[in-house]
Amino acid sequence: MRKFGLVSLVMLLVMGLLAGCVSRPSDNGGGETVIPDKPEKLVIWESDEWVKNVEKIAKKFTEKYGIEVEVVGVSELEQRDTLKLDGPAGLGADVVTWPHDQIGEAVMAGIIIPIDEWIEEGTLEQFYEGAIMAMHYDGYLYGLPKTIETTALIYNKDIISNPPQTWEELWSVVKEHTNKNDNRFGFLFDFKNFYFVHGFFAGMGGYVFGFEDGVYDIDDIGLNNQGAVAALELIKEFTDGGYLPLSTDYDVMQDQFNLGRTPMIINGPWSIQGFKDAGINVGVAPLPTLPNGNNPMPFSGYKGWYLSAFSEHPYWATKLIEFLSNKESSELRFTDTNQIPPRHDITFNDEIAAAFLAQGEFAIPMPNIPEMRVVWGNVSDAIDLATRGEMGSQEALDQAVKFIRDGIAEMHE
Template identity: 40%
Template sequence: MKKAYSIFLVLMLAVGILAACGPDREEGAGGNEGSNADGAKPEKLVVWEDTDRSVALEPAVKAFEEEHGIKVEFKEYGMAEDMRNQIRLDGPAGKGPDVLTLPHDQIGMLAEEGTIQEISVEQSVLDTFTESSIQAQTYDGKLYGLPKATETPVFIYNKELMSEAPATMDEVYEFSKDFTDGKKFGFIALWDNFYHAYAVIGGMGGYVFGEKDGALQSDDLGINNEGAVAGAEYIQKWYKEGLFPKGVIGESGGSAQDGLFNEGKLASVQNGPWAFQGYMDAGIDIGATPMPKLPNGEPMTTFMGVKGWHVSAYTENKEWSTKLVEFLTNYDNAKIRFETTKEIPPVKELIEDPIIADDEYSNAVAVQSQYAIPMPNIPEMAEVWGPMATALQTLATNKAEPKEAMDEAAKTIQTNIETNHSK
């Protein structure tokens, strides 16, 4: 009896091996059904979207369902803290998403902790996006998502106070010298905040982390090199000469700046596309252009933020999740996103489309993005913001010289990196 049972098991094993060696299932209309390395085509995929952005996601999801026969459910969570905290809870419990959206500066941290995973797409897919936006989705030389929208600060001005946008910061400076009287101001930028100040520091030749073989190097700091110090000197000049009001410093600076602009007491600002609607709602006739060139003749190197679509490390459907990410970011769905949310997808063909090229505000962001760099997405970037805010605020209040302030910031950042990120 035992011998017969053993023969039966051997025969069953042989049948299994022959079946495994047989031809794949016939592909369906989608082109790759049945070839999913993760197993059979799933019945459902789950997507987590940013709050109030599902208006752009819904038509894309419907089209994907019709093309591939896979149900796609979506939920909205606040970006990025709410979503980040929620996937840490739901992912390990098997209740998380297959695909989620994140700001690119979260990628390094979430990749390191194993919350999102590397994806692989054809070069033809990568080529549809701007180079900088793909760079933003890359960490340690690996691709962790595809970009869905980009934003960066631009030059915004009140057309009643400034007839046309200056081409250079020298022109902005001269205008401000004539226009500013302590009650009204020609130009304000939140240059005590490193996010905004980097436009000057980077444009003058500074940098945060050096790069080698496509990976950022946390032991190569450039925030106190010669160019960075020159940028700091330029920033301090505006504060020293009283061209920026004293109240536009620290956490309340943004509100003070917007208040002056909305009251018609401020001719121009450096601010992001998130400010457009508020200024319009205040009745200001605004114009927008890329940032004027710096005194060294170089464009301002603003920080760029890129929102992307990512594949959860907890999904059981990596291949189909990746297909969904590709689908959500293609030209047609990127165009729908712009039309419904005014978010600007970094799809090269779409940027050249009249829908963006002929839109003054969106075009300003798209053009400035060509000079922008993605905020560093490695975990060590967390150690940069605090020391740089301290350095810039000492410059704004004239409590330190530029080189002294930048050297101290670099020293603190490096110490914190060595303490908190040693491997």
């Protein structure tokens, strides 16, 4: 598979231009690495609500390395655009943060650079493989993960004491707790939203893009293969049988669960506090195994720390990224924010966090390439057409893949 595309060549040129103005390790001629001089200060951008947590971690970094760290509150949604403007003027941060699916567009914009050159040996092995996979783009590592989010089975413990572990058990619970005349359903999920049903597609053998050696192959699309068609047929079993109303969307699912009218849904950790506030005795478990015996493989989303292309101190900024992501810092972040770190060496006493992390073991990172933007709507349309009976599952997915290919071609014109 081609590893070095146009983006990689551009990044190599950018890194070459930056080489004369940034501090980096060098060989002193005797085979020993010379560490660059320490800067007086490094700057981190973090969302306003988490600034206090990062300030605690930054203080520990300063105590260890003697480098002042300034933590500036900047919304994750605004950091990319702000860095494009402030970075060239020397006003940007050394370390920035946002969801991993924005890495591709940030690389294309030239505002972050790889950290492979400065990362300490053995660091990557501390994280879940999927988390490190998510931090890569076009074969290069651009950051380290700080949090994971994925979807799992959320259930009402006052209605269901033991969540189903197999597909057969799931259907047993669904039928027991469905009363169509009373508008009660045993299991609701936002079935036309590909984010929430990707676990079925991937678990049955479908995939979005081929992936090898840290590179996505946009010519290899697996959304209309035998596994993907089987996954759509599983969804149709619910809709065709009247166990999942065609009107179900995210808001309907949420409302029905909050009212205690459905005992099981698919959702993520962001929803938990709202359920608790509504008085629901909420539980979380991995999604039941599929008819083929595989675990569902939902999308996982990661937030990471990234190295600004405008940092004059990439070595020390990378040391800061490592420090922000280490075991002690990750435990402190979870304590302060309930955000789950994707590390092997942290055990959670919190049963909800542990359940999401257990599901995360099977999750697949959302592709972080710009071409994903043409996937979402087309797959959702295919699900809609198939569940309404306007097309068969194979035909609907074939059409979706055609439209996805057409959309990608337009992006590259």
